[in-house]
Amino acid sequence: MPPLCGITVLDLTRAMAGPFATMLLADFGAEVIKVEPLSGDETRMWGPPFVDGQSTYFLSVNRNKKSVCVDLRSEEGKNIVRKLASSCDVLIENFRPGVVKAMNLDYDSVSKINPKVVYCSISGFGESGPWSSKPGYDLVALAESGMMHLTGEPDGEPVKFAVPVADISAGLFAAFSIACALYRRQIDGKGEYIEVSLYESMLYMLTHQAQAFLSAHEKPKRLGSAHPSIAPYRAYRAMDGYLVVCVGNDSLWKKLCEAIGKTELCETQEFLTNPLRVKNREKLDSVLQSVFEKDTVDAWIRKLEASGVPCAKVRDIEEALLNPHAKEREVIQRISHPLLKELDVVFSPPRLKNNPAALSSPPPLLGSHTLEVLLKLGYTQNEVKELESKGVVKLATPL
DSSP, rough: EEEETTTTTEEEETTTTTHHHHHHHHHHTTTEEEEEEOOOOOOOOOOOEETTEEHHHHHHHHOTTTEEEOTTTHHHHHHHHHHHHHOEEEEEEEOOEEEEETTTTTTHHHHHHHOOEEEEEEEEESSTTTTSSSSHHHHHHHHHOOOOOOOSSSTSOOOSSOOOOOHHHHHHHHHHHHHHHHHHHHHHHHOOEEEEEEEHHHHHHHHHHHHHHHOOOOOOOOOOOOOSSSEEEEEEEEEEEEEEEESSHHHHHHHHHHHTTTTGGGGGGSSSSSHHHHHHHHHHHHHHHEEEEEEESHHHHHHHHHHOOOOEOOOOHHHHHHHHHHHHHTOOEEETTTTTTTEEEEEOOOOOOOOOOOOOOOOOOOOHHHHHHHHHHHHHHHHHHHHHHHEEEEEEEOO
């Protein structure tokens, strides 16, 4: 049985950071009730690509959840959510600071009716400070955190990541802190208020780059795929593609020189130690690039792996998802979907032997659980029908 079975999460989030956090909780057994506006989570319309009208962006982070469609602009809609909040274990939201307070759904309000609630707020820059009102978009956090400045080629423009890492990192920190608070609640019986910001998540992820500035007063620079403190540790171009080489110590440096048939490099004064290789990285990379471009990626991988040098082919997404290793590890799992018939998803990476994650339901259609959840709250079917006719709630299949 997944470890979070019995935990109910009221999910007032949309886009990526919050839904990523609640998907993690749902994968490990929590019942996640996703409250959406009548128009739905905005990512339902993010595309292309769409598959039979379904946004692949939305599909990526909303499995194992129930969709309840409520108009939070109406007082009746707010009352529905307050009733859900009064009995949930966790409430997670990512409105701009101040919005939930105006709806009386902030932590102070909810904790009065549910003292044991674990309440998590995700925002762009936190609840306080001069930037607290800035919009909480991934790209904004990347730019303000310095992460974007460090990403890209040395002589190129700053670039974003291929996926929203600020959102995803904040989602990971949110899920982790929620699990911590639930564990602590078992001990002291108390709820908790949690703040997670995209900006601070990115500052935390700077790790060694931030420490280089704080301790050594050095401002890191963009290095493309290279590492600021290790060399060679980067991507090189071969005849038919790219490979990465990771030489983390002097022993591996010697093995690399032997594998590429350049043993004289081991004795070159400029490359004797890692600090020297870092200092002389431009000359080092030029020498190694002239070697790697003379053979294919697969040929180099065979030679380097045979010598024990960490390396890898730079794969496209098809190769990454559909290779034999991913297949044996069952990384891609399939679930039935009411419109798509079958949906393949990348499943949760943590492997718990005794209480594993489970793929129990597909990303929900808009409002597909509104009736179920409201009946469980104590509303009658006639009352739900009336709420639907007034535009307070929306059902996937109208009554």
